[in-house]
Amino acid sequence: MPEVRDSGSPTAAEISARIRPRALVEQNGSDQKRIAIPEPVTELLRQCGRPTPLHRARRLEKHLGTGARIYLKREDVLPTGSFKLNTAIAQAYYAAEEGRTTLVTETGAGQWGMSVALAARMFGLRAEIFMVRCSLEQKPYRRHYMELLGAEVQPSPSPRTAIGRKILQDVPDHPGSLGTAISDAIEYALGRPSAAYLAGSGMPHVYLHQTLLGLEVATQLREIHGEALGVEGRGDHLIACSGGGSNLCGLIGPHLRAKADGADLRFLAAESTAAPRLTKGVYEYGRTDLGGFTPEVLGYTLGEDFIPPPNHVGGLRNHHSSPLVSLLRHKGVLDAVAFDQRTALEAGRLLLRTEGLLLAPEAGHAVAAALDVVAKADAHALEPVIVVLASGSGLLDLQGYNEVLLDT
Amino acid sequence: MPEVRDSGSPTAAEISARIRPRALVEQNGSDQKRIAIPEPVTELLRQCGRPTPLHRARRLEKHLGTGARIYLKREDVLPTGSFKLNTAIAQAYYAAEEGRTTLVTETGAGQWGMSVALAARMFGLRAEIFMVRCSLEQKPYRRHYMELLGAEVQPSPSPRTAIGRKILQDVPDHPGSLGTAISDAIEYALGRPSAAYLAGSGMPHVYLHQTLLGLEVATQLREIHGEALGVEGRGDHLIACSGGGSNLCGLIGPHLRAKADGADLRFLAAESTAAPRLTKGVYEYGRTDLGGFTPEVLGYTLGEDFIPPPNHVGGLRNHHSSPLVSLLRHKGVLDAVAFDQRTALEAGRLLLRTEGLLLAPEAGHAVAAALDVVAKADAHALEPVIVVLASGSGLLDLQGYNEVLLDT
Numbered sequence: 001m002p003e004v005r006d007s008g009s010p011t012a013a014e015i016s017a018r019i020r021p022r023a024l025v026e027q028n029g030s031d032q033k034r035i036a037i038p039e040p041v042t043e044l045l046r047q048c049g050r051p052t053p054l055h056r057a058r059r060l061e062k063h064l065g066t067g068a069r070i071y072l073k074r075e076d077v078l079p080t081g082s083f084k085l086n087t088a089i090a091q092a093y094y095a096a097e098e099g100r101t102t103l104v105t106e107t108g109a110g111q112w113g114m115s116v117a118l119a120a121r122m123f124g125l126r127a128e129i130f131m132v133r134c135s136l137e138q139k140p141y142r143r144h145y146m147e148l149l150g151a152e153v154q155p156s157p158s159p160r161t162a163i164g165r166k167i168l169q170d171v172p173d174h175p176g177s178l179g180t181a182i183s184d185a186i187e188y189a190l191g192r193p194s195a196a197y198l199a200g201s202g203m204p205h206v207y208l209h210q211t212l213l214g215l216e217v218a219t220q221l222r223e224i225h226g227e228a229l230g231v232e233g234r235g236d237h238l239i240a241c242s243g244g245g246s247n248l249c250g251l252i253g254p255h256l257r258a259k260a261d262g263a264d265l266r267f268l269a270a271e272s273t274a275a276p277r278l279t280k281g282v283y284e285y286g287r288t289d290l291g292g293f294t295p296e297v298l299g300y301t302l303g304e305d306f307i308p309p310p311n312h313v314g315g316l317r318n319h320h321s322s323p324l325v326s327l328l329r330h331k332g333v334l335d336a337v338a339f340d341q342r343t344a345l346e347a348g349r350l351l352l353r354t355e356g357l358l359l360a361p362e363a364g365h366a367v368a369a370a371l372d373v374v375a376k377a378d379a380h381a382l383e384p385v386i387v388v389l390a391s392g393s394g395l396l397d398l399q400g401y402n403e404v405l406l407d408t
Numbered sequence: 409m410p411e412v413r414d415s416g417s418p419t420a421a422e423i424s425a426r427i428r429p430r431a432l433v434e435q436n437g438s439d440q441k442r443i444a445i446p447e448p449v450t451e452l453l454r455q456c457g458r459p460t461p462l463h464r465a466r467r468l469e470k471h472l473g474t475g476a477r478i479y480l481k482r483e484d485v486l487p488t489g490s491f492k493l494n495t496a497i498a499q500a501y502y503a504a505e506e507g508r509t510t511l512v513t514e515t516g517a518g519q520w521g522m523s524v525a526l527a528a529r530m531f532g533l534r535a536e537i538f539m540v541r542c543s544l545e546q547k548p549y550r551r552h553y554m555e556l557l558g559a560e561v562q563p564s565p566s567p568r569t570a571i572g573r574k575i576l577q578d579v580p581d582h583p584g585s586l587g588t589a590i591s592d593a594i595e596y597a598l599g600r601p602s603a604a605y606l607a608g609s610g611m612p613h614v615y616l617h618q619t620l621l622g623l624e625v626a627t628q629l630r631e632i633h634g635e636a637l638g639v640e641g642r643g644d645h646l647i648a649c650s651g652g653g654s655n656l657c658g659l660i661g662p663h664l665r666a667k668a669d670g671a672d673l674r675f676l677a678a679e680s681t682a683a684p685r686l687t688k689g690v691y692e693y694g695r696t697d698l699g700g701f702t703p704e705v706l707g708y709t710l711g712e713d714f715i716p717p718p719n720h721v722g723g724l725r726n727h728h729s730s731p732l733v734s735l736l737r738h739k740g741v742l743d744a745v746a747f748d749q750r751t752a753l754e755a756g757r758l759l760l761r762t763e764g765l766l767l768a769p770e771a772g773h774a775v776a777a778a779l780d781v782v783a784k785a786d787a788h789a790l791e792p793v794i795v796v797l798a799s800g801s802g803l804l805d806l807q808g809y810n811e812v813l814l815d816t
Binding site: 047048049053055058059077079080081118121122140141144145147148149150349352353355356357358393395396398399401402405406 | 455456457461463466467485487488489526529530548549552553555556557558757760761763764765766801803804806807809810813814
């Protein structure tokens with residue numbers, strides 16, 4: 001057991017308060033209806049290309065011969081190649097405002113680490129990033145990117161932390177997981193008062209920052225495409241892949257009220273069969289890390305001991321679904337479906353061959369889910385609006401596409 | 409000598425007419441002031457994200473402490489990650505219109521091949537791509553991308569052509585060059601009437617298609633940024649890297665008349681010290697391929713036997729500069745400067761650390777040139793407008809950045 005779980009050690013709430021900028025802790029418990037985006041954050045988001053395009057996938061529609069209208073929210077065009085940059089910039093701002101000088105975090109497939117590395121540089125901060133070992137080995141380019149920005153990148157489990165050393169003692173060739181990396185990062189940040197721990201997903205403040213996704217989608221559907229959402233009897237869908245849940249919650253968050261008020265709107269989470277929490281997990285209390293730094297939370301879980309098989313979908317390999325995503329699922333507000341990596345990559349290839357857009361394997365799960373929704377809609381002669389969150393670019397995932405689809 | 413150079417073999421003009429769609433041959437010799445873009449081409453260009461952003465690099469300006477206003481024309485956001493897609497779509501359209509079913513081409517660093525692979529897929533055509541061997545080995549991801557789209561990718565020199573077999577007989581470990589790859593592709597296309605050969609650069613029709621770069625820049629400077637270009641005494645600059653010359657000519661083409669009419673406007677070509685044609689070459693007649701398929705053209709050349717050293721700047725490794733670029737240089741309309749790859753990649757890293765944009769090493773040469781222009785302008789207390797063509801994304805060049813800047 002690591003020291004901090006001993007009697008007299010800080011509670012999870014105390015840990016959170018110590019490692020996080022105060023503004024983020026306040027956002028986690030806020031009951032305000034709206035929280036303003038600070039002007040320097042808005043300015044950087046604009047510089048990075050926000051609002052990102054909402055792309056009508058007409059060629060995919062034509063290929064499928066469907067009456068559905070499919071839209072892609074193109075987060076892949078952001079400089080780091082994923083939606084993660086939205087919250088990284090916000091969190092780095094609050095950390096810098098509070099005088100913290102180092103950003104510490106974990107990363108799975110590397111998108112979050114790239115975003116933190118860039119956000120740190122934009123505010124003149126240092127970055128220490130613990131990256132899931134098997135992803136680090138599969139995706140050296142993402143490590144190079146972070147290092148070019150001046151970030152320090154460590155494999156997780158890490159010999160630099162007590163929890164990392166303990167895990168490596170038990171399982172020397174442990175491939176790492178988001179659980180091990182979260183534990184490494186939190187322990188590392190706890191010991192350094194000048195450090196701020198940044199969460200890539202799972203937390204209310206992250207979901208808050210990502211709600212600009214759903215807000216932009218609503219505006220763009222209305223103003224650019226002249227499209228209403230949630231029309232009765234049409235079966236409109238908002239679809240995102242779900243790992244920590246932030247691209248999903250960011251997309252659907254601003255539309256929860258409309259659905260509660262009766263809009264005909266479905267929310268669909270696409271997960272990986274490598275970590276099928278929402279589709280096969282148990283709804284119970286558990287921890288999201290392995291070190292015991294985070295509070296036990298109620299959610300769909302595969303258990304703390306679950307080690308997902310190494311695959312090319314690092315962003316969807318969590319063992320425990322976040323409380324908010326789990327609650328939405330438990331209450332029936334959110335549907336969920338799981339895909340294996342080949343199906344997701346094949347959906348990604350279809351999108352490349354029709355629309356010319358190469359998305360990350362994680363986003364391929366959302367595309368696969370959309371294809372299923374289209375097939376069902378066509379079978380019932382419905383013509384829904386389907387919004388798919390294109391959460392990230394696949395240019396740095398070509399090795400994965402190659403291994404699964406070409407090298408066979 | 410390959411067979412087609414024997415007595416009685418077709419002339420270079422006959423070869424060009426045979427392998428190219430007729431519309432492109434006509435464009436090469438057109439004396440029209442304007443040539444309309446076909447509607448299907450416009451539609452696809454829009455779908456791919458045109459007009460691309462003209463980004464004011466305020467954070468770079470601040471870092472440099474300069475009064476110059478630096479703009480980046482962001483071709484890196486196109487789906488294939490480079491400006492090459494602009495002409496690939498146009499050429500594929502004309503080939504399809506003429507009933508040709510296969511697109512054949514060469515590619516250096518791979519950006520052109522990616523663009524042809526995507527354009528072929530968009531028009532339902534096959535693609536056969538000869539890729540410079542050393543680039544293919546350095547950049548497997550670009551090969552994966554082309555193959556995902558269904559393109560056939562061959563290393564050049566290729567055992568599938570007579571010229572390729574001859575080169576391999578003489579130099580079995582020949583790293584390949586744009587010269588070998590052009591020869592492979594043209595020979596391959598010549599033998600197949602259903603095939604169209606697509607040129608990635610160097611030809612008037614390619615420059616024509618790329619003039620949308622300079623046209624968009626002019627409109628965006630005026631309408632979005634309220635900026636005039638060529639103001640007397642300010643020393644405004646248009647800067648692009650120069651390999652085959654198409655991003656350069658596309659950028660400056662629409663501004664040639666203004667300069668001839670007296671606008672204070674400088675055009676600057678940034679080349680690689682690995683192939684310093686404009687800065688160290690001789691102005692004389694020569695061939696751009698090794699097979700003798702292309703006509704002898706007047707240009708700055710390093711000689712047909714020049715084999716550039718393998719480096720990470722595949723797009724700038726030609727041995728012979730195009731007639732138009734060379735003429736502009738010879739007449740003093742165009743300035744030129746050469747950079748080694750480390751300097752170019754360091755400029756690229758600076759842009760990443762300030763603006764958050766990771767450009768291809770080729771574009772890094774243009775950024776390096778801009779840094780020099782800024783330094784000189786600052787020394788003379790000038791505050792020019794500087795437009796840099798961000799010709800491509802560097803996400804697939806991270807291995808090169810890593811080897812040159814990090815692994816040392």
